[in-house]
Amino acid sequence: MIQQQRLVEEFMELVQIDSETRSEQRIAEVLKQKFSALGLTVQEDDSMSRTGHGANNLFFTLSASEGVTAPKLFFTSHMDTVTPGKGIKPQLGEDGYIRSDGTTILGADDKAGIAAMLEAIRVLKEQQLAHGQLQFVITAGEEAGLKGARAMDPKLLDADFGYALDSNGAIGDIAVAAPTQAKITITFLGRSAHAGVNPEDGVSAITVAAKAISRMRLGRIDKETTANIGRFEGGVEGATNIVVEKARLEAEARSLTQARLDEQVAAMREACQSVADEMGAKLDFQSEIIYPAYMYDDEAPVVKLAKQALTSIGCTPRTFHSGGGSDANVFNGFGVPTVNLAVGYVDIHTTQERIAVSDLVKTAESVVAIVRQVQA
Structure with missing residues (x-):
């Protein structure tokens, strides 16, 4: 179902587009082209006028299949990276991991999530799989303190609940709680x-x-x-x-x-x-x-759906409480239930960052599985 070679090639293409936080201009244009070419509608807010970053937040919507009335889902990742993120040269090792050449980060945080979204959309279309309305939200400025999400116009969100693809940990891990944070001077x-x-x-x-x-x-x-x-x-x-x-x-x-x-x-x-x-x-x-903080128990619909979907693709779901914030916190603050799914990247924010090809594939599979499970 998932075309591994296509997925890996797209991931490597994405990480080679420089997008250090505050310099998201180029990646935003590429993403608008890619999602629109797949038939999704493209919207963006005006958040860059308030954040000073290089791009607005992007909203891509895939209409529901004819006759499907499932709950509306959204998936979210961020387009920016930390430094050093210029001139990334990804390479696939014999151990099945993708790394940089060691002079930069890899950028799997969070272009692994974006690549998984694009592959999932292609699979839904190629397999003609019925689905409800899906929205894919790509934020700028996440690495600078969730600035893009915090400046977002929530009126552009059109979902009943959703999933961030932006947590470390093994595929199957679900961050069902994360703290609120006060900045103090x-x-x-x-x-x-x-x-x-x-x-x-x-x-x-x-x-x-x-x-x-x-x-x-x-x-x-x-x-x-x-x-x-x-x-x-x-x-x-x-x-x-x-x-x-x-x-x-x-x-x-x-x-x-x-x-x-x-x-x-x-x-x-x-x-x-x-x-x-x-x-x-x-x-x-x-x-x-x-x-703001968020916290869900295992019986919350947004959690139950993820656990069922992950189980269906052979993963072992594990819920945990995170000590860090993510865009998921902001979306919960907007009133849209959101949990953060692990995508398997390792040693993020360092030049040793890496991700296994198998985890890229499983992340894309998990998106497809969640879309299918919501109609079950």
Whole structure:
């Protein structure tokens, strides 16, 4: 059913199109040509005017077969990659894995998902398999913090539920939960003074920040919640004779439940405020929810359908809770139930990234199986 050689060739073609995040122009044009050539309608939003990325989000729709009234499905992947992603040279090894030449990433994250979608559409058409309406959503800016999806016009989504093809893990793994994330920026303003002449007249913002961090619970908070300080900056390079007036922290907190996230952010804020008050510093604490959480049990329709479809192609379904966010979080926030399916890529975001040909094939098979299962 799946034509392996065609699928591999298309995947290799896609990864050779440079599309580092913010530079998605060329890949977007190629994708519009490919999907339209297969008879799908093409729409795009105006998100690039808000994201500053090289392309809008793309929406490709395949009308339902005559007489089919199945639920409307959508599948989603992203078109951008991380760096270094220019001049990728894919090669198929004797072990059945596709890799780059070792100087770049491969880009299986997430062009494996896109290649699987295109192959699945071809199979549906060639085999004349009946199907309901299908929408394929390709986002820009996912690697830059889900920027494309977050700027999306949700009115262009036309689906009852759907699947992201963008998780690591073995084929059959289903991310049925993923956390919400708060991006936190903390600025302490102390008072400058000469560090050698009159340090007692100063209030070191660096000392305030360090003491505040020491009062925070960070790392693994509980089974649902994490927190981290990602950046600490302050002072002027080489100027050790100044009591530093300003220090800035960049941090995050994540949790599978909004209430626990709110508690963690509040605790971090309190740690900062208490130290600032004690030391006579000023505090600016900014927290923004980047994307919402989602969580489904095994009986949710979007999960049951995936498990049945994966079983039908010989995979062993396994549900798990992810610690990272994806476009699936954003789509759930739009009110469209979405889970994230593993596509089998390994060591993503590194020059050792690879994917097995067999996993490319199984990913395409899983798309076809889900489309067929929704009508069963």
